[in-house]
Each structure stands twice: as structure tokens, then as C-alpha cells.
Amino acid sequence: MAACNFCVYICRVISQSNITDKQQDILNAALRLFVNYGFHGTPTSAIAKEAGIANGTLFHYYKTKDELIVALYIHIKLQMTECMQQEEQGATLKEVCRKIYTSALIWGLDNDTAFRFLQQFMNSPYVAMLPDDMKKHNLAWMELLKDGIKRKELKPMEPEYLATVLMSHLFGTGQYMSASKLSVAARRKMIAESFELVWDMVSSK
Amino acid sequence: MAACNFCVYICRVISQSNITDKQQDILNAALRLFVNYGFHGTPTSAIAKEAGIANGTLFHYYKTKDELIVALYIHIKLQMTECMQQEEQGATLKEVCRKIYTSALIWGLDNDTAFRFLQQFMNSPYVAMLPDDMKKHNLAWMELLKDGIKRKELKPMEPEYLATVLMSHLFGTGQYMSASKLSVAARRKMIAESFELVWDMVSSK
DNA sequence: GTCTATATCTCGATAGAC
DNA sequence: GTCTATCGAGATATAGAC
Numbered sequence: 001m002a003a004c005n006f007c008v009y010i011c012r013v014i015s016q017s018n019i020t021d022k023q024q025d026i027l028n029a030a031l032r033l034f035v036n037y038g039f040h041g042t043p044t045s046a047i048a049k050e051a052g053i054a055n056g057t058l059f060h061y062y063k064t065k066d067e068l069i070v071a072l073y074i075h076i077k078l079q080m081t082e083c084m085q086q087e088e089q090g091a092t093l094k095e096v097c098r099k100i101y102t103s104a105l106i107w108g109l110d111n112d113t114a115f116r117f118l119q120q121f122m123n124s125p126y127v128a129m130l131p132d133d134m135k136k137h138n139l140a141w142m143e144l145l146k147d148g149i150k151r152k153e154l155k156p157m158e159p160e161y162l163a164t165v166l167m168s169h170l171f172g173t174g175q176y177m178s179a180s181k182l183s184v185a186a187r188r189k190m191i192a193e194s195f196e197l198v199w200d201m202v203s204s205k
Numbered sequence: 206m207a208a209c210n211f212c213v214y215i216c217r218v219i220s221q222s223n224i225t226d227k228q229q230d231i232l233n234a235a236l237r238l239f240v241n242y243g244f245h246g247t248p249t250s251a252i253a254k255e256a257g258i259a260n261g262t263l264f265h266y267y268k269t270k271d272e273l274i275v276a277l278y279i280h281i282k283l284q285m286t287e288c289m290q291q292e293e294q295g296a297t298l299k300e301v302c303r304k305i306y307t308s309a310l311i312w313g314l315d316n317d318t319a320f321r322f323l324q325q326f327m328n329s330p331y332v333a334m335l336p337d338d339m340k341k342h343n344l345a346w347m348e349l350l351k352d353g354i355k356r357k358e359l360k361p362m363e364p365e366y367l368a369t370v371l372m373s374h375l376f377g378t379g380q381y382m383s384a385s386k387l388s389v390a391a392r393r394k395m396i397a398e399s400f401e402l403v404w405d406m407v408s409s410k
Numbered sequence: 411g412t413c414t415a416t417a418t419c420t421c422g423a424t425a426g427a428c
Numbered sequence: 429g430t431c432t433a434t435c436g437a438g439a440t441a442t443a444g445a446c
Contacts, residue, residue, distance in 0.1 A: 040245030172373025
């Protein structure tokens with residue numbers, strides 16, 4: 001009933017160190033522009049300008065535009081993953097799931113540009129450029145679900161499908177909530193309710 | 206407990222007539238290429254070539270590339286909508302919903318390139334180019350859901366959110382099933398089970 | 411590492427004959 | 429309506445000084 005600490009560690013290492021401030025500027029600029037104008041609609045020159053660096057400098061850090069796009073996806077994906085890796089010892093499965101789901105949703109709402117980027121990327125042909133292990137669902141998350149199915153707390157179904165359905169719900173809810181401007185209270189309420197919906201769907205009751 | 210016949214009629218009119226064979230060729234070619242190489246990755250010249258027409262001819266039918274992209278989305282969206290508009294008289298709400306959900310899912314599996322295109326488009330900045338009424342959920346569908354909520358057969362929640370969640374589930378399931386190669390029997394089984402999941406989520410029980 | 415300048419290329423869109 | 433030919437803009441990526 002836990003998240004793998006090793007994963008947390010690795011994620012932190014990969015996503016945070018070895019990235020210079022300048023790289024961070026580039027990624028931030030690219031993110032904003034890609035989401036607003038699309039991969040096509042944002043020339044590398046615009047990214048460089050927005051990041052406050054020269055055109056050629058960008059290609060010092062990323063050999064090609066495609067490499068930048070993929071790197072940006074991995075960077076953001078790891079941020080989200082890390083945020084879902086919060087451990088909640090000893091609680092029930094439902095509570096652990098609620099914690100993970102809620103963390104991810106709040107992250108999505110607080111980082112809605114990044115959240116939209118993930119979806120834009122996942123539904124584009126760039127997905128094919130990802131290394132295989134980046135296409136898979138989070139490992140700790142999958143173990144939790146498998147375990148829940150084995151213990152018959154979750155409905156008997158393919159863990160992969162279960163994970164897919166949960167993520168779909170998460171992204172759909174995030175998109176909906178981002179579009180509606182909610183008060184803090186309304187937001188909190190909706191987060192809670194949306195988890196109950198999902199739980200009704202996947203739990204064996 | 207029904208789909209609006211007027212909508213069905215309108216959809217048929219808009220989506221099928223007034224489109225010449227040549228336009229159909231263009232749309233088919235564009236669809237395949239956009240999904241495989243992205244909006245950026247497919248030049249209009251490639252579309253023309255794949256459609257078996259000259260470069261300039263394409264611009265006779267669509268003034269700009271963007272216009273073609275939006276037209277393609279509307280065309281496909283209407284096909285899917287029409288397929289969901291099958292009427293099922295006198296059945297229970299659950300049965301009507303099952304019918305609609307199932308029709309849409311089967312359409313998505315049988316037209317997986319079109320299905321992926323819808324998602325690619327919806328998660329891209331091109332969405333902003335859509336006329337407002339094209340961004341909304343299907344009207345008959347919304348009425349059905351509102352009615353279900355009013356009758357307390359569905360949980361008390363925003364009909365808009367309910368529709369969003371249903372669509373997310375549909376697309377997620379479609380994507381998952383397209384990736385897994387299933388036998389005809391397994392496919393039928395999974396379609397049925399996936400609807401039961403959704404129903405557990407939205408019904409008030 | 412960072413910049414400027416630019417090579418090289420490709421694309422969207424148009425013009426105009428048929 | 430359909431074609432060929434092409435313009436002009438703007439893209440990625442590189443070269444080379446600092």
C-alpha cells in the first residue's frame with residue numbers, strides 16, 4: 001500500500017537536476033507557445049525570443065526541435081508523476097487512491113498549461129518518438145491497482161484498462177474544471193465528488 | 206426518451222450532401238496523413254498527391270490549409286454524431302444510454318483513424334477555430350442526460366460535466382481497445398463491460 | 411556557452427493557361 | 429474546375445566570431 005521510494009528518487013533526479021536555468025527558461029517558453037499555437041505554429045525562433053536567448057543557443061541545448069518537444073513532455077510528465085508519488089501509510093485502498101487522484105487533479109489545475117500540453121502531446125504523432133518505458137503507466141500506481149484487484153476491492157478487470165480509464169477521467173475532469181471558473185470552495189467540492197464518481201466506477205462495492 | 210429527428214436530418218444533410226467525390230478524396234487523404242504525421246508534418250502538397258489531384262486544385266475547394274483542417278473535423282464529428290443518433294423507443298434510460306454509448310464506441314473502433322483525429326484535433330489549438338456551436342455537446346444527448354438527472358436515475362451533477370465524463374470514458378476506452386488486438390468475442394465482451402463501468406459511475410443506483 | 415548571420419530548404423498560396 | 433509553374437515568406441539548423 002505504497003509508492004516506491006526509489007521511483008520518487010529517480011524522478012526527482014531526472015526531472016530537477018541536470019537542468020540549467022537556461023534550459024528551464026527554454027522549456028517554460030516552449031510550453032506556453034506550444035499550447036497556444038501548436039507545435040507547428042511556434043517556430044524555434046519564437047521560443048528563443050520568449051526565453052530571452054539567441055536563436056542558435058537553443059540548438060546548443062537541444063539538437064533538434066523534435067528533441068525539445070520530447071524532452072519537454074518527459075520533463076512535465078515526471079513532474080506530474082512525482083506529484084502523484086506521495087505516500088500515505090496504513091490507510092485504506094480508497095484513501096490512498098483518493099490521495100493520488102486528488103494530488104494529480106490539483107496539480108493539473110494549478111499547472112493547466114502543462115496539463116494541456118500532456119494531452120496535446122499524447123494525442124499527437126509525437127507520441128511515437130517516446131522511448132517505450134515512457135509510454136507505460138507509472139509502476140507504483142499499477143502495482144497498487146493490481147493489488148486492489150487481487151484483493152477484490154476493485155472490479156475484476158485488466159489493470160492496464162483500469163489505469164487508462166482512471167487517467168481518462170482525470171484528464172476529462174481537469175479539462176472541464178479548468179474551463180469553468182470555480183470558487184475555492186466549489187473547486188474543493190468538485191474534486192471530492194469527482195473522485196467519488198471514479199470510485200463508484202472501479203470499486204467492487 | 207429519444208433522439209431528435211430534426212438533428213438526424215440536419216446532420217445527414219450537412220455531412221453527406223454538398224460534398225463532391227473529389228472533396229471526399231481530399232478529406233480521406235488529409236485524414237490519413239494528419240493522423241500519421243501531424244498537422245505540421247503533412248504539407249498540402251502531400252495531401253494533393255495522396256488524393257490524386259493537383260496542388261492548386263486543393264485550394265479551389267479549401268481556401269487555406271486551416272480551413273481544410275476545420276472542415277475535416279466537422280465532417281468527422283458529424284459522422285460520429287449521426288451514428289449516435291439512433292433512436293431506441295420505449296426502453297429504459299439505461300438501455301438508451303447503452304445503445305448510444307455502444308454505437309459510438311463501435312464507430313470509433315471501426316473508424317479508428319477518424320477517432321484518433323477527433324482527439325488530436327480537440328487537444329490542439331485548432332479547437333479555437335471552431336464555431337461555438339461545434340464545441341458543444343450534442344443537444345439530444347444533453348436533453349437525455351438532463352432528463353435522467355431530473356428523474357434521479359442519474360446522480361445529481363452538472364449535465365455538462367456528466368457529458369464530459371462520459372466522452373472521456375468513451376475515448377479512453379476506444380484508444381485502449383484499438384491498441385489491444387481483440388477477437389470479435391472479446392471485443393463484444395469488453396464493450397459491454399465498459400458500459401457497465403460507466404453506468405456504475407453515473408447512475409444513482 | 412552565447413551570439414549574429416546566413417545557408418538551405420520547404421511550404422502555403424497564387425497566377426494564369428486550358 | 430483542373431492543371432503547371434512559381435513566388436515569397438518563413439522555417440530549421442549551421443558556421444564561426446567572441
